[in-house]
Amino acid sequence: MTKLHIFDMDGTLLRGTASVEISRRVGQLEAAMAIEEGWVRGEISDVQFWELCLPLWQGITDADIDEAFEAAPWIDGVEAVFADIAQRGEYSAVITQSPQFFAERLLRWxxxxxxxxxxxxxxxxxxxxxxxADDKVVIATKLMADYGLTEADCVAYGDSSSDVPLFRRLRHTVAVNGSETIRKLAAVVYDGCDLREAYAAGRSLLSDGGANGPERDRHRADTCA
Structure with missing residues (x-):
């Protein structure tokens, strides 16, 4: 039976956030950082976040978005991981709270x-x-049903609060440079710069039936450039 690999984007595949990278491209980095900080502090709701961000991007072109995407600080090995999953005849998906118009460029990879x-x-x-965050569980459940898979055939990779419901639902989970909360929920913790290493940890969960907490933690001493 095949497998399904589900990835978060911001903070997991992308070392940062799509909203900041888009705003950087249009010369609105300072404003975007202030919005991000307000959201992190809980002073701005999810809807308010986009009410503030979207006007900053008025008039942005597809070429601008392409350039923001290409210049963004992606973790190493993203394309290689997607290629390996496809070569094995397995499925991959990215589920993110960031804009579809930015994230869908990962289809090219x-x-x-x-x-x-x-x-x-x-x-x-x-x-x-x-x-x-709850929508991530709904989408993952539908994907498993569409592909005829069970939760035992699925592994999720994430880093923060938006991944908590999915990590609580699934047994095979990998925290990638994760927050304290997500690290406690994850079957494996990965800290580092290369998605191929986090993906190898995910594959090990699928092959050996899972793990139980911190004894499977994996850490790297080097920092991301």
Whole structure:
């Protein structure tokens, strides 16, 4: 039976956030950082976050988004991991709260499917357009059903609070440079700069039936450039 690998994007595949990288491209980095900090402190709701961000991107072109995507600080080995999954006849998906219009460019790098927020530059920011942490579980469950897989055939990779519901649902989970909360939930903890190493840890969970907590933690001393 084949397998399904589900990845978060911001903080997991991307060392940072899509909103900051898009804003950097259009000369609005300072404003975007202030919005991010307010959201992290809980002073800005999810809807308010996009109400503030989207106007910053008014008039951005596809070429600008392409350049922001290419210049973004991706963790090493992303394309290699997607290629290996496809070569094995397995499935991959990215589920992110960041904009679909940015995340879908990962399809060019070989990921099987991408799910993100339906917001658009300069557009509205209604709650119906957003993708929540609970939505990640809904999407993952549908993917497993569509592919005829069970939870035992699926591994999730994430780093933060948006991944908590999915990590609570699945047995095979890898924290990638994760927060304290997600590290406690994960079957394996990976700290480092190369997705290929986190992916190897995920494959080990699929092959040996899982792990129980910190004894499977994996750490790297080097830092990401």
């Amino acid at each position: 070989g990921v099987g499917s991408v799910y993100g927020a339906g917001v658009e530059p300069g557009g509205r920011a209604g709650s119906d357009l957003l993708l929540t």
